[in-house]
Amino acid sequence: xxxxxxxxATVFLSLTVAxxxxxxxxxxxxxxxxxxxxxxxxTSVDQLSRxxxxxxxxxxxxESLDTIDEEIGNLKNTTGDADLSKAVDDLSxxxxxxxxxxENGDATPDLSGVTGAATEVGRICTP
Numbered sequence: 803x804x805x806x807x808x809x810x811a812t813v814f815l816s817l818t819v820a821x822x823x824x825x826x827x828x829x830x831x832x833x834x835x836x837x838x839x840x841x842x843x844x845t846s847v848d849q850l851s852r853x854x855x856x857x858x859x860x861x862x863x864x865e866s867l868d869t870i871d872e873e874i875g876n877l878k879n880t881t882g883d884a885d886l887s888k889a890v891d892d893l894s895x896x897x898x899x900x901x902x903x904x905e906n907g908d909a910t911p912d913l914s915g916v917t918g919a920a921t922e923v924g925r926i927c928t929p
Contacts, residue, residue: 840920846870847920854910885926892919899915
């Protein structure tokens, strides 16, 4: 699962860079929003996956979730695209689900919601 989440976000980042090269100005703004989002998602998924895989330190998992929450807050403040904003909200919801699972004692929470949100961002970012 860890590898798939990182790979998915990386693929979406590549697609959005290509889309930026092939689109007009309005779409270019959306593509740049998507590039920033996809990059943040790739970083977030990687951090979260490493924290889950290392399960020996629960504080590392909590710190990773806190970092992701901060990134999501930054993303919400920088995107003006309604569809992308919704996808970021979905990512936030997925992260909160993981946080709840961790708080309930799950040392290896299911990351499929985070991966699914990354897939949705990729779908929106693909022209």
